[in-house]
Amino acid sequence: MVEFKRMCVLPSRRPLSACASACAPAAVVLFSAYAGLESKAALAQGADTGKPVVFMVAMADDPGAPVPRARPVQSGDASTPPRPDAAPTIYAVVAMQDVPQASVTDTGEAAPAHTVAPPPVHAPVHAPVHAPVHAETVAQAAAPSPSEFEPQPTAQSAPQNTPESASGSASGSTSNSTPGSASNSTPENAKPGDSPTTSGNEPPTVSMPAAPPPGGAPQPSPINPLTPSASASDVPEPNDDVRRRVFALATSGGAVRALDEAKARPDVFTPVDVASIQELDIRQQVRGGRAKVRAMTSADRFDALDSAIHEAEEFDKQLPSTPEYSEVRAALAGDRTVAYAARGRMEDAVAAFETIPPHSAISVEALTGVGDAYSYLQEPAKAEQVFRRAQDQETATTPDTATLGYQYGTHTRLIDVREGLFYSLTDQNKYTQAKQVLDDIHAALPPAAEVHPWDVANDDYLRYYRLLAQYQIYVGQTSTGLAGLQKLEEQVPFSSEVRNAQADATLGMGRTRKARDMYSASLTDHPDNIEALAGLGRSSLALGDYANARQIDGAFDDTFPENGSVRSFKRDFAAYRAPVVTVELNGEHGNSVLADNEFASDTTIYSPPIYDYWRIFSHTFFGYANTDIGNTSRTRTGVGGDYRNGALTLTAEATRSMGGYGRTGGNGEVSYQFNDYLSASAGVDSDSNALPWKAYVEHLWGKSAQASLNFVDGDQRSASLSYAASRYSDSNFNQEIALSGTQRVFTTANQFINVSLNLSTGSNTISNATYYAPGRDYTAEVVAMHQWAIWRSGEKALVQRFYVTAGAYNERGFGTSPEFGARIEHAWTFSHDIALTYGIGVLSHAYDGSREFSETAYATLTVPF
Structure with missing residues (x-):
């Protein structure tokens, strides 16, 4: 060179x-x-x-x-x-x-x-x-x-x-x-x-010098600004020196002056040359506007970038659609991609990028910008493709001429590209490939002994160890990942990135109060940290502090549309603010002691929040069963409201069951979260839907009450102790006590295994009822659940769960008999928090000494509008 x-x-x-x-x-x-x-x-x-x-x-x-x-x-x-x-x-x-x-x-x-x-x-x-x-x-x-x-x-x-x-x-x-x-x-x-x-x-x-062209008009020249017209001999003509100097000036930060000089020499620079230099001028405006966006948090942070976008759009309209301008149009589309992504207009960024011909030279800046846009739009597979292309260009031995105009000033570094690639892979559950990216980052770092305090490698080492800790948490090595983040915090106690990563991991484990305190502490030291404020908003939603979440949403307004953390919070806040419909369906066949065939649906429609904490809802239950003593159906509708404020949740509903033996009743429930681990709930229902189907055939009704104490330690272990009692209209009094616990026993990337132990006992005061009502029974079960994350693309995912049940059932007067069962379940998550879960299963169980083999099917759909 x-x-x-x-x-x-x-x-x-x-x-x-x-x-x-x-x-x-x-x-x-x-x-x-x-x-x-x-x-x-x-x-x-x-x-x-x-x-x-x-x-x-x-x-x-x-x-x-x-x-x-x-x-x-x-x-x-x-x-x-x-x-x-x-x-x-x-x-x-x-x-x-x-x-x-x-x-x-x-x-x-x-x-x-x-x-x-x-x-x-x-x-x-x-x-x-x-x-x-x-x-x-x-x-x-x-x-x-x-x-x-x-x-x-x-x-x-x-x-x-x-x-x-x-x-x-x-x-x-x-x-x-x-x-x-x-x-x-x-x-x-x-x-x-x-x-x-x-x-x-x-x-x-x-x-x-060569003779001027006829008529004094400049001849067409190559569109590439760094490839001036070649002379017939090895010695360049004087005009070539002018072209080289002006184009080099344009690519090194002086596009404004270069454009003036090019316009002043129409004998040297063709209209295509002038358009190329004008595109470089726009590129530098985009670069400056993007730097301002990254450095500011005030509402006017987009002023310079909006001006650059407007000029780029106007210039794009003026460019002729002729072949000689194709490279200029492609380069301009790359500039617009960078600008739109920095502005948070991700759909526009993708649209501009996809107008670039497949074989055109694209800058690393444009590839990284559209990669961020794809990730923002929950399309990590496309983000992976462009990030890999950007990585190849950054590591290539030949110069990347498409990135000229960005090498002076803030520009995308190789570690920035690899970090984007890392997140695009984890968003697809490609953890093996994500680990390879981390290895590439580590291999590119200089030896730690050669790093000075003022070197940028210090920040690169910090970023690497933060990503490594997050990777360990993603693949289930939660303790190791948190220990790594804790070690980083001890070395750089005021790093907002490390503290935010710790808080994110804590929130993901379900320890919302601790996560909220960590976000608040980070904001104390870094009041302008956007990621910490977004995390505080998410933890506020999880804790039911909706007034604080609404204030944070108002503080963000439209000032940070390009920030991924802000987007995640706003998505969760929009889901909270939306009306929600929940539909539960279940059916069973072959358990003749309870019912030959049964089907039930439970539909609830919630309104948007009212004054942050209140909602009203409509609830409808419908069930049908055919038994050996007759067929029956039951319909109950109700309206009610709930109050959710912090640790306290209250629900109340007025109900009416239909038919000749219908009743007017009501139900309610109260729950309280003492801390991140312990919670309690209690509820009553004056017209219960939980009676055996043969009891409804006999036109019975019942009242019920229940209470539970629950312990949850993230996703690693949980336990529950519950008590339920029901009084039927025939004076039967049914009671049940249940104790259960779950422990994670195996974890790897995309898979884990939980083992649960369930113990329960029940009793009835009437033993000769037409419906199944044992005087006393005992159940002991061991349930192993294997979960496999089959597919993921951003917020969209498919998870498969397989349950195997084995245990023993003892009924007074009939002795002990084994029971076993299995079921498989798929849980889909679609865009905008739409969730669908369905499954089928089989169960072998003895009732009154007679073994029954039944098949079950169920589905649950949740749709926020």
Whole structure:
């Protein structure tokens, strides 16, 4: 890769930024340069004494570097020795008539009117003296960014590449250079007619300019801004140097100035060239707007980005739909993708990205932006594809020309791409591949012993260990993952990322109060941390603190539409605010002691929240059964309301059962959550739906009451103790006590096994009823449940559960008999929290000494509108 440096001599008292502007657009004077190169005497007679001779040196750069590096022009200063591997090229330039031109600021924008730059020269004659530069090498050259045109302190140096025999001693020259900037050098003893010559006093070869096209119109040029038109010979034409400089300026942060210069030279730049530079200008506006979005939390954070989006959309409308503009349109679509994703307009980002032809060059920024958009829209498979493509481009040995314009300033790094890839894989339950991504991140990190406190690798190490801990939690190694996060917190106690990861894991385990306290503590130290505030909102919803959740939703408003954590909270909050319909269906066949066939449906419709904590609902139960003593059906409807505020939940319902023996009744329930582990509930029902079906055939009704004490330790273990009692209208009093416990015994990625032990006993005061009512019975069961996460795509998932039951049943008067059963269940989660669960099972059980074999089926559907 070749990097061009410019040294020019202009009158003193002119700033370096003005010098750079003056030398750039100089006009070509071919005949005087050609004549002057024949001899030193001829040059002395032909050159204008008021026009200094300008030299330009091109130093060879590292051809393997993906991004050009700015470097000062080599001089005779002992502190900056010339590179041994550099192949310098010296150009002799004769400055001619001055033309006024505006200066440029370090941001690439035109300077104010009161800032007057020295008048530039016309296009110079670039006469290579040594080692001509080939077009394919120069195509990768970089130009200085606008900030490098600032005046710098001068330093004394003697140019080593100019033979002293041409112009006398050059030891008193003044050199002014910065990386990638122009340099001023004026030999003290130089005469107006002197000119540098090659060793051996051989005159240099001068390349004559090509004839202009007929009519003065510029010929079409390649669309790629870094691939200027090639000359017929190995020596580039003067216009090629102008094109290279302007395009390099455009890709290095100076697109505004480059656009002005391109428009001022219609003989050099075609309309396609101008469109390419204008696209780079928009790209840099998008980059600046995105940086502002990331750095601010106020409501005006999108002002600059919205302006860039508007300009990009208008420019897209103006672009002709002809083939020569195809690459410009593709690059502009990439810019719009980045802008829309940063703005939170994810559907627009995807739509813009999908207009790019499949084989077009796409920047890493655009690929990462649409990857974030796909993840946001719960399409992780598509996100994985674009993140992998971005990773390939970031790790490729060849330069990524599509990303030019982003290498100066904040841009996407390889670890950013891999983090996005990691989450897209975990959102598909591809944990083996996600672990490989973590290994790639770790392998790319420098040795810890070589990392300094100020290195960015410190943050990269922190990010790696945070992702590793999250991965361990995802695959069920919860204790190991939390221990890793705890160790990180001890090393960086005020890191909001680590503390938020701890709180997220705690919330996922069901310890909502602890998670809420952790989010609150993080916000105390980082009041503007958006992820912590979103986490506090989610924990508030889980705890029933809906007023606080509503305040957080109002605080977010539409200020952070691009943030994934905010999106998750807003999705949960919208689901809470939505009306909900729940339908439960179940049926059984073959258990003749209870019923030959039975079917029941239970439907509940909830209203949106009223004053945050109140809801009203409508409830309808319908059941049908045919038995050996007759058929029956039961319908009961009711309306009620519930109150959910923090740890307390109250429900009350007025009911009416239909038919000739219908009754008016009511039911209610109260529950209280003492802490993250312990809760209790109690309820009553004056017209119960839980009587045996043969009791309803006999037109009986019953009252019931129940109470329970529950213990839950995340998803690892749980226990419950319950008591239920029912009084039937025939004076039968039924009681039941049950104790159950569940323990996680095996965990791996996507699968786990729980084992439950259930113990229960029941009694009835009437033993000779027409319905099944044993005087005393006992049940002991062991249930093993295997869960397998078959498929997942973002919030959409399919989980399979398989239950195996084995135990013993003892009925007073009939002895003990074994029981066994099995069932399989699928649980679907669709978009917008729509859930569907269904299953089938079989059970072998003895009743009154007679074994029954029955089949069951059930389904539950929950739909938030």
